[in-house]
Amino acid sequence: xxxxxxxxxxxxxxxxxxxxxxxxxxxxxxxxxxxxxxxxxxxxxxxxxxxxxxxxxxxxxxxxxxxxxxxxxxxxxxxxxxxxxxxxxxxxxxxxxxxxxxxxxxxxxxxxxxxxxxxxxxxxxxxxxxxxxxxxxx
Amino acid sequence: xxxxxxxxxxxxxxxxxxxxxxxxxxxxxxxxxxxxxxxxxxxxxxxxxxxxxxxxxxxxxxxxxxxxxxxxxxxxxxxxxxxxxxxxxxxxxxxxxxxxxxxxxxxxxxxxxxxxxxxxxxxxxxxxxxxxxxxxxx
Amino acid sequence: xxxxxxxxxxxxxxxxxxxxxxxxxxxxxxxxxxxxxxxxxxxxxxxxxxxxxxxxxxxxxxxxxxxxxxxxxxxxxxxxxxxxxxxxxxxxxxxxxxxxxxxxxxxxxxxxxxxxxxxxxxxxxxxxxxxxxxxxxx
Amino acid sequence: xxxxxxxxxxxxxxxxxxxxxxxxxxxxxxxxxxxxxxxxxxxxxxxxxxxxxxxxxxxxxxxxxxxxxxxxxxxxxxxxxxxxxxxxxxxxxxxxxxxxxxxxxxxxxxxxxxxxxxxxxxxxxxxxxxxxxxxxxx
Numbered sequence: 001x002x003x004x005x006x007x008x009x010x011x012x013x014x015x016x017x018x019x020x021x022x023x024x025x026x027x028x029x030x031x032x033x034x035x036x037x038x039x040x041x042x043x044x045x046x047x048x049x050x051x052x053x054x055x056x057x058x059x060x061x062x063x064x065x066x067x068x069x070x071x072x073x074x075x076x077x078x079x080x081x082x083x084x085x086x087x088x089x090x091x092x093x094x095x096x097x098x099x100x101x102x103x104x105x106x107x108x109x110x111x112x113x114x115x116x117x118x119x120x121x122x123x124x125x126x127x128x129x130x131x132x133x134x135x136x137x138x
Numbered sequence: 139x140x141x142x143x144x145x146x147x148x149x150x151x152x153x154x155x156x157x158x159x160x161x162x163x164x165x166x167x168x169x170x171x172x173x174x175x176x177x178x179x180x181x182x183x184x185x186x187x188x189x190x191x192x193x194x195x196x197x198x199x200x201x202x203x204x205x206x207x208x209x210x211x212x213x214x215x216x217x218x219x220x221x222x223x224x225x226x227x228x229x230x231x232x233x234x235x236x237x238x239x240x241x242x243x244x245x246x247x248x249x250x251x252x253x254x255x256x257x258x259x260x261x262x263x264x265x266x267x268x269x270x271x272x273x274x275x276x
Numbered sequence: 277x278x279x280x281x282x283x284x285x286x287x288x289x290x291x292x293x294x295x296x297x298x299x300x301x302x303x304x305x306x307x308x309x310x311x312x313x314x315x316x317x318x319x320x321x322x323x324x325x326x327x328x329x330x331x332x333x334x335x336x337x338x339x340x341x342x343x344x345x346x347x348x349x350x351x352x353x354x355x356x357x358x359x360x361x362x363x364x365x366x367x368x369x370x371x372x373x374x375x376x377x378x379x380x381x382x383x384x385x386x387x388x389x390x391x392x393x394x395x396x397x398x399x400x401x402x403x404x405x406x407x408x409x410x411x412x413x414x
Numbered sequence: 415x416x417x418x419x420x421x422x423x424x425x426x427x428x429x430x431x432x433x434x435x436x437x438x439x440x441x442x443x444x445x446x447x448x449x450x451x452x453x454x455x456x457x458x459x460x461x462x463x464x465x466x467x468x469x470x471x472x473x474x475x476x477x478x479x480x481x482x483x484x485x486x487x488x489x490x491x492x493x494x495x496x497x498x499x500x501x502x503x504x505x506x507x508x509x510x511x512x513x514x515x516x517x518x519x520x521x522x523x524x525x526x527x528x529x530x531x532x533x534x535x536x537x538x539x540x541x542x543x544x545x546x547x548x549x550x551x552x
Contacts, residue, residue, distance in 0.1 A: 009182050010182055012181075012182040013180075013181045013182045013187070014177055014178050014179070014180050014181070014187075015178060015179050015180065015181060015187035015189055015190050016181070016187070016189070018156075018157075018178045018179075019156075019157075019189065039152055040152050040153060040156045041152070041153050041156075042151075042152050042153065043150075043151045043152070043153060043154070043200065044147050044148055044150040044151045044200075045209065045211075045271075049151065049152075049153035049154070049193070049196075050193075050196045050200075050212045050215065051153055051154070051157065051189065051192055051193025051196045051197065052153050052193075054188075054189055054192045054193070054196065054215075055187070055188075055189025055190075055192070055193065058187075058188045058189045058192065059189065062181065062182075062188075071183065073183075073219075073222070074188045074219055075218065075219060076216070076217070076218045076219075077188065077192075077216070077217045078214070078215070078216045078217075079214070079215045079216075079217075080213065080214045081211075081212055081213060081214075084211070133183075
């Protein structure tokens with residue numbers, strides 16, 4: 001599965017799209033995504049919602065863990081938030097830490113435009129045998 | 139701070155609202171919220187996105203941890219997903235496990251309409267001294 | 277596999293024994309263990325070491341997750357510590373939250389003699405197909 | 415507080431000593447420790463016990479988070495185990511990811527003699543204002 005096919009598959013991710021998340025890059029075991037923050041991402045304290053930060057990180061994790069062309073589903077995630085953010089763009093980079101036939105581990109760093117770490121995410125995925133369903137060419 | 143004031147404050151949570159999450163109940167140390175699933179919550183595999191499940195759980199955690207009337211911010215969360223869901227309503231209940239002047243721990247169970255456990259969430263909040271900003275009465 | 281066989285198998289756990297941990301009870305999906313604290317369990321601040329608390333919780337998790345008679349290995353654990361302890365006995369109870377053919381989720385509560393929550397532990401196990409090796413009868 | 419004072423303080427960690435853990439190096443925000451495995455570290459399946467791996471990682475985390483000379487206590491830890499180990503030495507390196515006056519985040523990598531990742535640990539510490547108690551010079 002090449003990068004264009006992966007990008008086509010992940011355009012079907014409706015919650016990521018609804019949240020304004022964009023896939024920037026994908027290579028085997030790696031993904032980069034971004035989220036331009038707007039009022040819709042804020043919580044009651046006027047800072048970026050933990051759910052928006054998580055969804056960005058989880059999306060990058062999903063892309064990286066499915067980048068080998070077989071289905072991987074999230075089974076555990078751990079998120080630590082270090083810095084409150086109000087505006088600008090959040091950037092997430094997911095990197096594969098380990099992988100065996102059934103399990104894959106990923107670390108995702110979420111940074112702001114200044115490059116400061118906003119959140120650190122660990123993701124554990126269960127890897128199935130079935131290939132990722134490829135959408136038909138447009 | 140009474141329940142009506144807390145509900146007014148959390149109506150200001152724009153990402154929860156954007157995600158279709160509704161606050162059902164809040165009492166000191168407890169909150170219940172729900173998310174009626176629609177196409178917008180699905181990922182590329184046509185199942186409810188981990189980000190949507192997390193945002194629901196995180197919202198219930200935020201309400202419960204702020205229910206004492208002082209600001210509490212999430213510092214660590216752990217989410218385990220047990221069951222894939224496609225439709226119906228997701229229900230989250232957050233319960234306070236422990237609390238001291240600076241830290242609060244919460245467990246959130248996310249269930250589907252059948253009452254099956256969809257995800258289990260642990261949330262750790264840092265408790266500040268400042269009161270939660272109360273929105274002016276309408 | 278009956279309770280006596282499980283107890284015989286877990287007597288082979290040398291690090292638990294070295295740490296002074298005792299198995300109190302095991303039924304399918306459930307285990308209870310205890311750790312009588314002594315000087316050997318303290319850290320530099322003279323409080324029970326996080327490693328000792330974890331090892332107690334992890335042991336109860338291992339017993340509960342292997343209680344169905346097939347091998348289960350820990351893949352992710354999350355530990356939140358709520359209370360510092362110096363003396364007395366720590367008690368851990370592991371309960372199965374969910375289980376499918378490949379994965380099992382467990383919550384472990386660690387309490388002191390007063391019944392106060394000392395730590396909360398989430399454990400995720402990968403379940404293999406092979407039976408737990410039964411030690412020969414004595 | 416210099417490195418010799420920190421090493422003197424951590425020699426008081428009795429559970430680490432009981433477990434055979436040795437402090438190799440400490441600098442501000444960083445610590446390295448090792449655990450030469452022996453029969454005492456094995457579980458019922460004859461592999462290194464999760465509790466032994468955790469205690470090694472947690473010790474490195476404790477040293478790194480206390481390396482600034484004020485007391486830091488663990489409040490949340492997340493451990494993912496990637497590889498079963500039976501023999502040799504385990505090596506843990508703790509690195510500071512972020513730090514503010516109240517909270518510090520640390521990542522610990524545990525590797526075997528071949529350099530393979532055995533486990534990945536995230537630690538969140540609550541930082542107190544009091545200085546670390548310095549043991550009297552010998």
